[in-house]
Amino acid sequence: MLFATFLLGASAITCPKDEVEVDGACYPETCVFDGTVCNNKGKCEDNACVCDFRYLLSDKGCYPTECVDTLSHLCSDHGTCVYDDQWKIYTCDCEEGFMGFGSSCVHPNCMKDDAVCSYYGECADDENGVPHCVCPYVTEGEYCERCSDVAVATADDRCVDPTCMTEQPDGTSLECNGHGYCFVPNVDDDHTWMCICDFGTFPMNSGLSCVSLMCISDTAKEEICSNHGVCLNDKCACDDDYTGDRCEYKKKDCGVDEEFVEGDCVAKTCISSDRDHNSPVCTGHGKCDDGVCQCDKGFTRVGTNDCVPESCINDGRLCPNGYCSIRGTSGQCVCNDGYYGFGGVCYPESCITKKFTHNPPLLCRDRGECDFDMGICKCDWLYGGIDCGDCGVHSKLLHGECVxxxxxxxxxxxxxxxxxxxxxxxxxxxxxxxxxxxxxxxxxxxxxxxxxxxxxxxxxxxxxxxxxxxxxxxxxxxxxxxxxxxxxGKHCEEKKCPSGQKYVYGEGCVSTRCITKYSDGQETVCGGLGDCVDGKCVCRGTSIPYAGACVSQACLNGNPDGPVCDGKGECVNGVCRNSS
Structure with a gap:
């Protein structure tokens, strides 16, 4: 036993002031609860517990969020934190005479209309140990249910310090100027109030009023409407001699062809047609020179008064079937409803037959042209239909193709x-x-x-x-x-004719006495220069009968008795040809 005590004494740790030993290490007293560091549910950093996820720091260490009330007490110091197996959550198991209310254990003396001290006060024991509501100075009553004489009742029945009320031009007053709500940031000093301002507003008057950012001309100086107007409905109402969004410009008398813009007289021909920009002069991206806008680099002029990003120009037009969205020094086309944007071009959805991830869409099945303004396909003559998916009136579908x-x-x-x-x-x-x-x-x-x-x-x-x-x-x-x-016959050239007749191509059945046969096997009727009538050739024109056929005078050389072609050939269609 003496040996064990000696070892124990030899291993003892002496910690600095305000620290205690836990498991062989020294920790600040503020991090140690019941002999553990942060109840083993957090880490000690900068002399304070940083609790794990879903745990909060209470006056008894890190406990589940469901058990730590708004004053950082564990179950309001009148209960224990237990796990509910049925609902799989932590909850407060309150002492006898107290009731569970969220993460608090509250005495019925402090409850009214399902609220603890009307949400204003704190439930605490008096000198006799009886629970009661302790009200802040802006409320009074058994349950802090009404505003005190020093407080102001807001439109939504809240009790606030008068310092949070901002007087309006019509003589009325609004809590935080109508743009926030008043609260006490320090529970230990309920006389210190400040405004929590709505988004888009700025705290003024030492945090006791909220003003729209649209009216503030200098946040550092807390300057409203450049000190030349008042803020009404989130806009500056300027004095008679001033103008501008924040009354920053003193008015001037301008010429008949000029307009007062941004503190100066500017030619009307330089005032943008669309004033929804940072500056209406040359759309905010150029300077007016002799009544014409000289645009900044990367911008081009449309008309005399608009400077638009070059990326918004397509086929010489400004975002056809869309509008140009300008951000800083760049812009892109935003397409109208019914149009699909790709690569700065707005394509009619009614013409699109297929879309691709990295390429422009297929229009009209690549069988015609799309009228971008009307949104219709004008099909090649082979095709028809709304998207050129059918064959046209001069073609038919054959094996999946229009022929x-x-x-x-x-x-x-x-x-x-x-x-x-x-x-x-x-x-x-x-x-x-x-x-x-x-x-x-x-x-x-x-x-x-x-x-x-x-x-x-x-x-x-x-x-x-x-x-x-x-x-x-x-x-x-x-x-x-x-x-x-x-x-x-091979070419269906032979026809069954009556006796004494023979079929001649193009002539039908002809008397054999009228048929002229040439050395190459070809046959004609009457040498091609006459007609067969009753088995005899009747010659046409200047041709004359010769040897049962019709022969041109050119083939007889003026001698009606022949011979044909001087006996050296044959007459074919009125012209001499050497016989084979």
Whole structure:
């Protein structure tokens, strides 16, 4: 035992004055409660407890906020702080004869209309230990329920010190000039009052009045309306010879083309059309020079009187379909309702078909142009609909695309582009669409691609004539003609004719006696210069009959008895041609 005592004595700590030892360390007495530092619910800093979150410093240390009253007493010194398992909160368990009221334990002698001493006083024991209301000097009564003779009753039935009342120009008085409320900042000195001012106001008269910042010309000097007016309804009402938001300008007599602005006479042509700015002269971003605004750097003039940020100019116009919001030396376009802003441009929502994060929106499905002012899509001629999402009157939907009627064939129930063997192209110079055909297919119209095996060739050239001689149609995939009834042949060029007649392309069934056959296999009626009547050629014009056909005089060299072309060729369409 002696050995233990010696060790204990050897390890004892001697703390400085006003400090005590806790767990082997010295702490200020103001931080130690019941042998703990801040009840183990806070830290000791600068000789005072800084309590943990949801804890407050009371006269007995750090306790849950639900148990510390407005005077920093724990349950008003008439209860203990306990945890309610049912509601999961801390609450005051009050002594017998006291009732819980928020974070306080209050005696019924101090309660009236669910308020403790009418919210003004403090419940305390008198010299006989009987609880009663101790009222501040501005109230009186058993429950501090009425204003005392030295106090003023405000419009909302509050009792305040007369020093907080501000006299108005009409002779009435308002608490804190009508812009705040009066309170006692120091509970130990209830004769010291001050105003808590509303936002946008400033404390004046040693904190006993509140004045709108719109009326204060110098906060350091507590100067109102430059000492040349009074503040009414948060605005300065200036004396007759002064003007300005804060009566800071003495009036001058200006010329007929001038206006008094900001203490000087300024040409009316420099006064901004929109005066909602720091300065109405050149929109506050330039100087007036000979009646014209000279704008600051980064600003440009609109008309003679407005200086606007260059960033608000789009296509030479000031924020089309919006307005320019100016902040300091920069500005940006703010779009009107129904418009979407991107990159300084206001796009009509009615034209937008898709929006992107980092790029301008897609307008009219990229199938037309948007009229920004009217907010409507003007579609390319292939397209239609409100947002150009439909095909136009001159096109049809084919495989998800609008194809011009000029490129559509109608040989099947459903329209087919270029008879299925070509693509539709646009000639931007001529403004037309036509079919560009695949290899081995030829175009006979803007909308048709036909396999060349189905086409007849015109005599004497490489040009193609008609599809299947006009007597059938081409099976484009097979590259072969499908002939009409009574017709046959590779190109449907042969027709079943009566005996003694033969089918001639373009002429029908003709007497064989009228048919002229050339060395290249081509056949014509009466040499192409006459008509077959009753099995005989009747020549037209100056042509004359020769060997059952019609021959031009040029082919006979003036000799009606021949021979044709001096016997060295054949007459084709009135012109000599060497026979093959």
């Amino acid at each position: 011009p009627d000029s490129c559509l064939s109608s040989v099947s129930p459903e329209p087919v582009m270029c008879r299925g063997h070509g693509n539709c192209f646009e000639d931007s110079y001529l403004g037309v669409h036509f079919c560009s055909c695949e290899q081995n297919y030829v175009s006979i119209d803007t909308d048709t691609c036909i396999h060349k095996n189905c086409m007849t060739q015109r005599p004497g050239g490489d040009d193609f004539g008609t599809e299947c001689s006009g007597n059938g149609y081409c099976d484009n995939n097979a590259g072969a003609c499908v002939c009409d009834p009574d017709f046959s």
